[in-house]
Amino acid sequence: MKFKKYILALSLFLTAVILDSCSDSLLDIGAQGALSEEQTYNRAGVDALLVGAYAALDGQQFVNGGAQNLSGSNAWEAAPDNWTFGSIAGGDAHKGSDGSDQPAIDAIAKFSADPSNSYFNSKWRTVYEGINRANTVIRVLALVPEISDADRASLNGQARFLRGHYYFELKKIFNNVPWIDETIKTADAPKVVNTVDIWPNIQADFEYAYANLPVTQPEVGKVNKWAAGSYLAKTLLYQKKYAEAKTVFDAVIAQGVTSSGAKYALTRRFEDNFDAATDNSSESVFAIQMAANDGTNNIANANQGGMLNFPYGDSPFRCCGFFQPSQDLVNSYRTNSQTGLPYVDDYNTHVVKSDQGIASSQAFTPDAGNLDPRLDWTVGRRGLPYHDWGFHPGASWIRSPGQSYAGPYSPKKNIYWQATQDIYSDQSAWAPGTAINVNVIRYADVLLMAAEVEAQLNNLAQAQTYVNLVRARAADPASTLYKYVNDKNPLAGFSTTPAANYKIAVYPAGAFAGMGKDGALKAIYFERKIELAMEGHRFFDLVRWGIAQTALTAFFQYEGTVTTDVRGGSFIAGKNEYFPIPQRQIDLSTQSGSSSLRQNANY
Helix, strand or coil: CEHHHHHHHCHHHHHHHCCCCCCCCCCCCCCCCCCCHHHHCCHHHHHHHHHHHHHHHHCEEEECCEEEECCCCEHHHHCCCCHHHHHHCCCCEEEECCCCCCHHHHHHHCCCCCCCCHHHHHHHHHHHHHHHHHHHHHHHHCCCCCCCHHHHHHHHHHHHHHHHHHHHHHHHHHCCCCCCCCCCCHHHHHHCCCCCCCHHHHHHHHHHHHHHCCCCCCCECCCCHHHHHHHHHHHHHHCCCHHHHHHHHHHHHHHCECCCCCECCCCCCHHHHHCHHHCCCCCEEEEECCCCCCCCCCCCCCCHHHCCCCCCCCCCCCCCCEEEECHHHHHCCEECCCCCCECCCCHHHCCCCCCCCCCCCCCCCCCCCCECCCHHHHEECCCCECCCCCECCCHHHCCCHHHCCCCCCEECCCCCCCCCHHHHEECCCCCCEECCCEEEEEHHHHHHHHHHHHHHCCCHHHHHHHHHHHHHHHHCHHHCCEEECCCCCHHHCEEEEECCCECCCCCCCCHHHHHHHHHHHHHHHHHHHHHCCCCCCHHHHHHHHCCHHHHHHHHHHHHCCCCCCCCCCCCCCCCCCCCCCCHHHHHHCEECCEECCCCCCCC
């Protein structure tokens, strides 16, 4: 049973203790409610506070019949999967919908957003709420003597893991953020500056968690030693500490297990990573738990942050047509007819045919060329099975007339299945809520990060081995999308005939050595793009690789010939690698005319 169920059992208690999330700033972090913090100075209180720190992972709440993030604004503004900050900003996807809906996302997508954009303040406040909860656990735990040393280390390890995660989120989005830990008094919080690099603090939290967390946990969803090791290695990678990262990645790959004790491994079927029925698999390293139809009679514990991201029009999902994959992304899945390998350098010259501008009532034949099968588990294309909902009909599911605004495609990794919708989706709100977990780190991600580290250290054969593990899973027939047995009854199941012309192969022996270090890194970067597409990673990868300006300039130039929404987009090096510090937070940190928070460069 998902740990989310455990959260539900304590929700009323937590609401009384610390879950007041309506303060306007991270700086107003005092606990409010019916119970004082002192009333939690016992083991039960610490456990409950820790549940609250986990509960903040999804960044959302359900108040007075409405979906909200923990800052009190729209849930999707602080979505935990970073579909706006990571995928849209990185070129995986368009905002979708139409130009008049959520224009703040358009500004983020084109890097024209200013510090007053509400999405920045929502994300900032929501993540700092999670930090506040983790800090409360650490502070209270130190005051409770009745807990054994082993339990204390585990509880501290979980709280510090969560705090490390929350700060990692802020670091990769805003870069310059104030480190507020359990020692900072509420009155002193406004004085904390954001000019000190917090990477050492984040690393220290994950190092502590790695050293002190148990290998297994009694509840699914709780973090363990190997989740901490994976996040520590990722933190080292972001800092370009490749040798240190390799040591940890080696241990994770050799010894790592899930919190339930299953050896880390790729699932045989790629699509199982995006199905609530197969959540918490051997590939799940750290996932944010989601639940639906859980007795709340609302979507409170479903993925409210993604509730806009379903096909629109006459689709069965009702709302709202956002998060449409880009043509640039779709073209990335074209493979060479001879080798089965991707076109890393010139993929946009190998265009995948689309139905853009073609009405659903008009005839259309999907692309017949060679494709990586991961495409059709990532992107909904006209004429291809859309899970068991039938064939994607094209324009009638796209919100923008003529598909000219954001293209012809729909997202797919976030879509629940018709056969199990009564279990894994909730239809009580104006848009669906799903029980599909948000994968923060999955094992394929670990392998590709490890491959990157090996390539940086010139261990090209080992880097290729890791990449080929990921590609071999994609090439397994179990990861292929097949045609329906009965086109008129998609619930009848799938045949043994592939739905498209799929061709994919692993890199042949010695390929990375032949490419050299730079070529191998390009291949790894591209593999991350197509394996992890639409999962919130792309923008942050481009930034840490130092190629954001080149990649996104090329994206705007190409994609602007396809859709109107990204025209005018421009990435400025030295500015747009990070988003602006929310103006509201700068204003709130100002005392006697001086602000503790300094705006990021060139905003």
